[in-house]
Amino acid sequence: MDSIIKTPIIPIKKTFAKVKGAHELNLEAICIFAATGFFLDQDTYWKDEVVLRPATINTIDENGFLIESKPWFQWHYSPRKISFENALQEFTMLFETIIKEQTQNKKVILPLSGGLDSRTQAVALRNHPQLKSYSYAFYGGYPEHKIAKEIAEKCQFSFQSFAVQKGYLWNCIEELAGINKCYSEFTHPRQMAFIDKFKELGDVFSLGHMGDLMFDSFKLPQLTFEEEVQEIMKLFLKKGGLELATSLWNSWGLEGTFENYFGSRISDLLKEFDIENTNSKLRAFKTQYAVASWSSNNLSVFENELPITLPYYDNRMCAFMCTIPEEYLTNRKLQIAYIQQNAPDLAKITWQEKKPFNLNNFHLNKMPYNLPYRITNKLKREFNGLLGKPFIQRNWELQFVGENNEKHLKKWLFDSKLKEVVPKKIIQQFFDDFKDKDAVNYSHPVSMLLTLALFQEKFNK
Numbered sequence: 001m002d003s004i005i006k007t008p009i010i011p012i013k014k015t016f017a018k019v020k021g022a023h024e025l026n027l028e029a030i031c032i033f034a035a036t037g038f039f040l041d042q043d044t045y046w047k048d049e050v051v052l053r054p055a056t057i058n059t060i061d062e063n064g065f066l067i068e069s070k071p072w073f074q075w076h077y078s079p080r081k082i083s084f085e086n087a088l089q090e091f092t093m094l095f096e097t098i099i100k101e102q103t104q105n106k107k108v109i110l111p112l113s114g115g116l117d118s119r120t121q122a123v124a125l126r127n128h129p130q131l132k133s134y135s136y137a138f139y140g141g142y143p144e145h146k147i148a149k150e151i152a153e154k155c156q157f158s159f160q161s162f163a164v165q166k167g168y169l170w171n172c173i174e175e176l177a178g179i180n181k182c183y184s185e186f187t188h189p190r191q192m193a194f195i196d197k198f199k200e201l202g203d204v205f206s207l208g209h210m211g212d213l214m215f216d217s218f219k220l221p222q223l224t225f226e227e228e229v230q231e232i233m234k235l236f237l238k239k240g241g242l243e244l245a246t247s248l249w250n251s252w253g254l255e256g257t258f259e260n261y262f263g264s265r266i267s268d269l270l271k272e273f274d275i276e277n278t279n280s281k282l283r284a285f286k287t288q289y290a291v292a293s294w295s296s297n298n299l300s301v302f303e304n305e306l307p308i309t310l311p312y313y314d315n316r317m318c319a320f321m322c323t324i325p326e327e328y329l330t331n332r333k334l335q336i337a338y339i340q341q342n343a344p345d346l347a348k349i350t351w352q353e354k355k356p357f358n359l360n361n362f363h364l365n366k367m368p369y370n371l372p373y374r375i376t377n378k379l380k381r382e383f384n385g386l387l388g389k390p391f392i393q394r395n396w397e398l399q400f401v402g403e404n405n406e407k408h409l410k411k412w413l414f415d416s417k418l419k420e421v422v423p424k425k426i427i428q429q430f431f432d433d434f435k436d437k438d439a440v441n442y443s444h445p446v447s448m449l450l451t452l453a454l455f456q457e458k459f460n461k
């Protein structure tokens with residue numbers, strides 16, 4: 001008997017279905033994965049398997065094959081003639097309604113950061129009777145947890161801070177591969193460093209993913225279609241990603257060039273969006289393809305421990321966004337105004353992205369007003385560097401750099417089944433470039449090769 005599966009506008013989980021074809025690796029899809037960090041559209045590792053698209057109603061037969069797929073929602077830009085004050089009032093009512101529905105009578109865990117998304121949630125959850133919060137910082141990095149702690153103290157939340165330790169990845173990488181099925185790389189879900197602590201904090205997460213994309217703008221002028229395609233390609237490609245994908249494409253003898261294939265895929269998908277405004281179209285496109293495939297996949301780490309809720313993923317929030325003038329979504333205006341109006345004490349706390357400024361004076365984050373902070377911060381980093389304490393900004397710096405990390409990395413890259421699908425000379429080239437040439441530019445290719453190595457070991461049998 002056939003079954004019907006309706007997917008949400010922004011799925012939290014991937015739903016797989018079978019399609020006719022040979023059970024062999026989808027090499028073109030893997031090249032895009034290597035370049036961007038996520039599989040595009042319905043792509044998977046296999047030619048005979050697809051992921052159900054967001055916002056579709058799908059008919060699946062008794063053997064798991066996809067028979068039909070129809071959209072029930074399409075992204076649009078239909079701005080209403082509405083004042084900012086009324087838009088803010090509507091956002092407030094909708095956001096707080098969603099938060100209440102998701103968290104009422106539950107013990108809530110709220111991850112706090114120095115940004116705006118979780119701070120906005122903190123406002124809505126301020127009077128929740130059962131809430132515990134936490135934050136983390138990189139060992140040797142910016143103390144983001146101090147901003148989070150200040151937010152928690154203002155809201156009278158219980159608070160705990162964690163440190164992302166050097167080399168934690170190697171103790172949990174196989175567990176993480178089992179959780180995310182190797183559909184995203186392993187250095188982004190930093191919560192794996194302290195995942196065993198979650199269950200003692202509560203019974204449901206309230207997560208702020210997607211807010212930064214939903215309530216900001218790309219701030220681009222109106223572009224031609226061809227320019228929009230190029231902009232999306234630049235937006236999706238990671239540093240070193242194009243180089244790795246091209247190397248794999250050529251080594252596998254695929255037809256044409258990777259860059260042309262990738263551009264053609266983006267162009268075909270973009271044609272499906274009936275949105276004239278460039279910024280709105282790119283937001284919708286990124287939500288449909290990057291958020292659903294990349295951000296959502298990393299949610300599996302949280303969900304492996306406890307149920308998760310996401311106010312910005314709610315279908316009603318997506319529909320609301322489509323009717324708000326782009327001007328109101330630029331520069332986080334709605335979120336900032338919501339915090340200023342409902343929790344002015346939280347607006348006075350440093351905004352990490354604009355440090356040392358806050359939500360009331362971040363417009364001063366420019367020369368010459370930010371010069372004293374920039375000079376002091378640079379001197380502090382240089383001094384710590386001389387003391388052998390380099391400043392850590394990215395998780396891969398803690399997981400890939402150093403003698404012990406290198407030993408584990410080399411084991412997975414060179415002593416695994418990765419060489420059965422990726423020529424050893426390519427593995428060696430990107431490892432050497434990472435180690436000796438440009439670690440920042442080649443960290444992504446190395447991380448993707450590591451992901452493919454775990455896939456080969458655990459899933460390609």
